[in-house]
Amino acid sequence: MAELRLYSFQNTPANVLVKLKEHLANQLHTLFAPISVEAAPLPIPAKAYESIRDQYRAAPFLAALGAQVPSGVHALALVNLDLFVPQLNFIFGVAQSNGHALVALPRLSPVFYGLAENPALYLPRVNKEALHELGHVLGLDHCTNYCVMRFSNTLADTDEKPDAYCAPCLGRLS
Ligand SMILES: [Zn+2]
Numbered sequence: 001m002a003e004l005r006l007y008s009f010q011n012t013p014a015n016v017l018v019k020l021k022e023h024l025a026n027q028l029h030t031l032f033a034p035i036s037v038e039a040a041p042l043p044i045p046a047k048a049y050e051s052i053r054d055q056y057r058a059a060p061f062l063a064a065l066g067a068q069v070p071s072g073v074h075a076l077a078l079v080n081l082d083l084f085v086p087q088l089n090f091i092f093g094v095a096q097s098n099g100h101a102l103v104a105l106p107r108l109s110p111v112f113y114g115l116a117e118n119p120a121l122y123l124p125r126v127n128k129e130a131l132h133e134l135g136h137v138l139g140l141d142h143c144t145n146y147c148v149m150r151f152s153n154t155l156a157d158t159d160e161k162p163d164a165y166c167a168p169c170l171g172r173l174s
C-alpha cells in the first residue's frame with residue numbers, strides 16, 4: 001500500500017492539518033498506509049505569485065512537493081492561498097494522477113465571502129476536497145453519482161456532495 005504524507009505550506013493553521021490527518025486516517029486506512037503529518041510548513045514557492053491576478057499558480061507548489069517526497073510516496077498539501085491553474089479562475093484543489101495533490105483553503109472558508117468563521121462548514125469542506133483530490137491521485141475520474149468525486153464548480157456543489165466515494169468508485173480503487 002502507498003504511503004501518504006500530509007504537508008502544509010506557510011501560513012496554514014496547524015489545527016486544520018491535524019484535523020485532516022485524523023479524518024483521513026479513519027477514512028483512507030485501506031488505501032494509504034502509513035498516513036503521516038509533516039509538522040514543519042514548506043516555504044511558499046518564490047515564483048508562484050501572479051500579481052496581475054493577485055493569485056498563486058498551483059504548479060510550483062506541486063513541484064515543491066515532488067522535490068520533498070521520495071518516489072512511490074504520495075503527498076497532499078494544504079495551501080492557505082488562492083490558487084489557480086491556466087484556463088480556470090480558481091481551484092479548490094488539484095491533483096496529479098499517481099502523484100501529489102493540493103487543497104487551496106481560502107475559498108472553502110466563509111470568511112472569504114465576508115461571513116463569520118464556521119468550522120462546522122469549513123472543516124467538512126476541507127475533508128471533502130482532500131478526499132476528492134486523493135481520488136484523482138489514485139486514478140479516479142469525476143463521477144456523476146452521489147459521490148465525493150463529483151466535480152465542484154461552486155462551494156454549493158462541495159457542500160452537497162457526500163464525504164465518501166460511491167460504491168463504483170470504491171470498486172475501482174480496490
Ligand atoms: Zn476533480
Ligand SMILES: [Zn+2]
Binds near residue numbers: 169
Ligand atoms: Zn463515484
